[in-house]
Amino acid sequence: MAVKKPIDIQSPNVRNVLLGIGVILLVVAAYFLFKPGSGEMEPSPSPEEIIVQEEGTVRRVGEAVQSLSDEEIKQLREESDNVLQESGEETSLDPVGDFSGQGTVKRAFSEEKFYLRVQVSGIAMTDKGYFYEGWITRDGETISIGRMEVGIDGAGFLYYTSSADRSDYNGVVITLEPEDGDPAPATHVLEGEF
Numbered sequence: 001m002a003v004k005k006p007i008d009i010q011s012p013n014v015r016n017v018l019l020g021i022g023v024i025l026l027v028v029a030a031y032f033l034f035k036p037g038s039g040e041m042e043p044s045p046s047p048e049e050i051i052v053q054e055e056g057t058v059r060r061v062g063e064a065v066q067s068l069s070d071e072e073i074k075q076l077r078e079e080s081d082n083v084l085q086e087s088g089e090e091t092s093l094d095p096v097g098d099f100s101g102q103g104t105v106k107r108a109f110s111e112e113k114f115y116l117r118v119q120v121s122g123i124a125m126t127d128k129g130y131f132y133e134g135w136i137t138r139d140g141e142t143i144s145i146g147r148m149e150v151g152i153d154g155a156g157f158l159y160y161t162s163s164a165d166r167s168d169y170n171g172v173v174i175t176l177e178p179e180d181g182d183p184a185p186a187t188h189v190l191e192g193e194f
Contacts, residue, residue: 080115080159083108093120093172093190100124101154103190105172114166116145118158120174123189125150129179132189134158137171142185148174170194 068076088108095101101123107116118134126132134145145160174190 076161077159080117080161083110083113083115084117088115089194091172091192091194093118093174093192096188096191099176099189101190103174103192105192105194107167107194109165109167112163114160114162114164116160116166116172118145118148118160118172118174119155120148120150120157120190121153121155123150123154123156123174125152125154126176131177131179132156133175133177133185134160135171135173135175135185136160136166136169137173138169141169142173143169144183 084106087110088106090104090106093101093103093105101120103118103120105116105118107114109115116136123132132148132150134148135142136145137143143166146158148156148158150156170193172192172194173185173188175185176187176189178186
């Protein structure tokens, strides 16, 4: 029967192996302790928003923006119109100050998707360097729902969908915006509230 010899810790080979294992354990521990984002909560994903506007339709997720095809736009409008016809609530848009025009807004939250359609009439075409923009508001907070082009007949529309429920945004505003790159709402033209 063979007798095992005790391990000689003083042996250079054993010390090197133990030292190597210790270094590996320190590296692994440091990785988990100092890895980027450790101790931080994962940010919630940005909702997907789709904005159908006369100048083009976009899908926006966070900062990423993607154009939609004509077929996708047609399907989205039909889907929105069907949902808004079956359910949802409606309010009117009234002119602010010396501005003229009127509008209606219909919205619904159905099957985990928020739908909103704005239709306006009787507002003036914009001068060069200006555009109309739609907004939904809540307690001083605003979300742009896109640009709205108005034809020579004074009519315009805007569709907006989001994977986030925006039903608690009770205000709807159409603003006249200068092409200055400022993302904040400018001059209020029409306003309404649910």
